[in-house]
Amino acid sequence: MKLNSTIARVTDRIRERSAPTRSAYLARMAEAAGNGPNRAHLTCGNQAHAYAAMGDDKDALAEGRAPNIGIVTAYNDMLSAHRVYENYPEHIREVARKVGATAQVAGGVPAMCDGVTQGQTGMELSLFSRDVIALAAGVAMSHNVFDTSLYLGICDKIVPGLIIAASTFGHIPAVFVPGGPMTSGLPNDEKAKVRTRFAAGEIGRDELMAAEMASYHGPGTCTFYGTANTNQMLMEFMGLHLPGSSFVNPHTPLRDALTAAAVERAVSITALGNSYTPVSEILDERAYVNGLVGLMATGGSTNLVLHLPAMARASGVILDLQDFEDISNSVPMMAKVYPNGLADVNHFHAAGGLGYMIGQLLDNGLLHPDVKTVMGDGLAPYRDEPKLINGELTWVEGPKDSSNDRILRPASDPFQNTGGLKQLNGNLGRGVMKVSAVSPERHMVEAKARVFKDQLDVRTAFKNNEFTEDTIVVVRFQGPSANGMPELHSLTPILSVLQDRGLKVALVTDGRMSGASGKVPSAIHVSPEAAQGGPLARVRDGDRLRVDAVAGTLDVLEDGFDARTPVTEDLTANRFGLGRELFENFRQSVGNATEGAAVVI
Template identity: 75%
Template sequence: MTLHPAIAHVTDRIRARSERSRGDYLDRVAKAAAAGPARAHLGCGNQAHAYAAMDRDKPSLAEGRAPNLGLVTAYNDMLSAHQPYEGYPALIRAAARRAGATAQVAGGVPAMCDGVTQGEPGMELSLFSRDVIALAAGVALSHNCYDAALFLGVCDKIVPGLIIAAATFGHIPAVFVPAGPMTSGLPNEEKARVRNAHAEGKATRAELMAAEMASYHGPGTCTFYGTANTNQMLMEVMGLHLPGASFINPGTPLREALTEAAVTRATQITALGNDFRPVGEILDERAYVNGIVGLMATGGSTNLVLHLPAMARASGVLLDLEDFDDLSQAVPLMAKVYPNGMADVNAFHAAGGLPFLIGQLLDAGLLHPDAKTITGEGLAPYRQEPRLTEGRLSWTDGPAETLNDRILRPAATPFQPTGGLRQLHGNLGRGVIKVSAVAPERHVIQAPVRIFHSQDAVRAAFKAGAFTADTVVVVRFQGPRANGMPELHSLTPTLSVLLDRGLQVALVTDGRMSGASGKVPAAIHVSPEAACGGPLARLRDGDIVRLDAPAGTLTCLAADFDSRAPVIADLSDNAHGIGRELFEAFRRTVGPAETGAAVVV
């Protein structure tokens, strides 16, 4: 199938924009790779330190002829998605020995749960944790003892941080090893109903707690299609997972077999063999375009509009919001998974999942089929799904037709012809809006603004009955420089109730919404942010703002808007408590949202 013209055009534009930075990056990767396997250059004392605790693997490690795999793990018990990783090191070491290799835990990285910190001060560390993860993974790999790296991470900032680190060590191969989603619990629509009822005072806290516990009930990724599961889709579409590995539940024989197979594949693509696949060569402009296409086709998390530019920059590839916008216009929305629909990721997987979706996108010319992957055969193997038969793992052709067209549809007959993510621009700056779950009649709103400097203030105004007419709710001073750019997901029930009351309501913010953001129209990541004197800081209560998603515009209609001086907010409360004081240097040096809100790249 010929590549779609829009895919080719955007890819060529990214390639041209990135020519110098990508060239410099590849030169560094080639220089590091030319030095050969790292352990050959370590002194005997250095190596003895590295192998002292490795017991039966010491002879193989000292000889230095077998691949040594470094594990970077984000295991902790706080994240249900990461709890299964507790037993992975032993499993991986055993699999490595069977493959004639060795494996060591190179280091651990922090991994916070945004579900715990939503609406709390800890959320102000969330985005910055991505850069901390990249730094921590860099420390783990800096021992220079590894012929390939296995990255054990799933959730929101963890995978992007690990990708930044993997790209930085682009001269060695990298395989990402998923843990899978938890089994289905309370349906997402019922959970949302109870949340909205509680916001209106129509459900007790005990009822809310019971609903939440029934929804988040076991090991594995949360089953809605938020940032964590969007990450897993990305790793598969970008060729860093084994085919079909993303959405197999934890604790199953197939999950274990796929983990063992990932280890085997990692041993096969090191510089010690004849199929050397350094990750820096995989993470090129084609991989990132494929990732954005997958994001649009599945209606994935808006957080990836921040993460993908930061990830790409680490491998010398420069992405812009116009790339997301143009690809969104070319790629159909093929999946309806909560919050864009009622199904969860287990139902999506059962309907045909990624093998069907990738196959459809390839046939429509919407993916680069020749992109490099860990499989060595481009994206074609990702049309297949794994099977375990009498203990043997194999891959067979995925379904040629959707098994549930209410959840997953062909590219030719999608839910909507575009991906539902739009770039916004105007005199209020640049931002994005996700409309795949927003009713068409809410894609345009023109109304007076109410200005707030915290989500707590919005909720207090709601409880006081302050919202009685159509309103554009502006929550400013929520960008990376102001307070680390927390998600404002706790506003979703409040604003949803206002929509249910028949009001036209939208959110405009220089902060983030959750990967689970849904039916409320929200202009997010507005840049320049208010704390840097951006246009949001010139808004006043009562100004008329027009948000027009189809036109891609975000405009204040006040005649004197451009001549106003920006408001300066007191941000001292953001500087201390729950670890925030440790991140002052990050707040001072972080880049703008439109380039990824990054500190380390």
């Protein structure tokens, strides 16, 4: 199948734009790879320190002939998704020994849960944790004793941070190892209804708590299609997971077999063998375009609009919002997973999952088929699905048809003809809107503005019944340099209630809304941010605003707007408490949201 012309054009544009940075990156990786296996250059004293605690593996490590795997783990037992990683290192070491290799935990990285910090002060560290994770993984890998690597991470900032680190050490092969989603609990739409009723004051906190606990109930990734599961999809579309491994539940024989196979694959692609496949050769512009296609086809998290440019830049690939929009306009949305639909990721996986979707997109010329992956040359193996047959892991031909067309449809008969992500430009700046769950009649909202500097102020106004007409809620000074760009997900129930009351409402913010944003039109990541004197800082209560996802515009409809002096805000309260004082340098040096809001890249 010939490659879709838009996919080819966008890829060529990215390649041309990235030529200087990509060539410089590849030159650095070639130089590092040319030095040979890292351990050969360490002194005896260096090596003795590295192997002192390795017991029966000492001899194999000292001889330097067996591949040594570096494990970077985001394990902690507060995150349900990462709780499953607790015993992975021992499992990995056992498998490594069986295939003539060794494995060491190179280091751990922090993994915070946005679900815990949602609406709390700690959320102001969330986005910056991506860069901390990249730095921590870099420290882990800097010991220079690893021939290959396994990255254990799943959730929101963890995978992007690990990708930045893996790309920085791009001369070393890497396999990303998922943990899988928790089994299905209370349906996500039922949970959302309970949240909306609580926001409206119809039920008490005891009923809300019961619903939340029934939804988030066990080990594994949360089952809605937010940032964590979007990350898992990306790792498969971009060739860093084993095929079909993203959405297999934890603590099952198939999950354990896939983890063992990841170890074996990591060992087989080192420079010590004949199938050397470093990360630098996998994560090129084609891999990132494939990731963008997956994002649009699945209706994935808007957080990846921030993360993908930062991830790509680490391997010399420069992405722009225009790339997102052009691909969105050319890729059909084939999945309906909450919040875009009623199903969860377990239902999606059962309906055919990523294997079916990748096959469909390949057959329709919407993916680059000739990329490198951890499986070798070409994306075709990712059409297949893993099975345990007589106790042996094997990959069989993936499904040719969806088993539930209310969840997953073919590319020829999608839920929508486009991916549902819109770029917005106007005199308010540049931002994005996810419209895949927004009713078409709400894609354009024109109304008076109510301006807030904090989401808590919006909640107070709501409780005081101040929203009585169509309103565009502007929440500013929420960008990366103002306060770390926290998610404003707690606004969703409030705005949903107003919308259900018959009002036309929209949100405009330099903050973010995550993969859990839903049916309320939300112009997010608006840049330049208010704290940098961006246009949002000139908006006043009562200004007429237009948010138009059809035309792709974001404007204030008032004469003289551009001549106004931007307001300033006292942001000193954002600098202290719950660790915020440690991140002042991050707030001062962070880049624009349109470029990934990155600190270290």
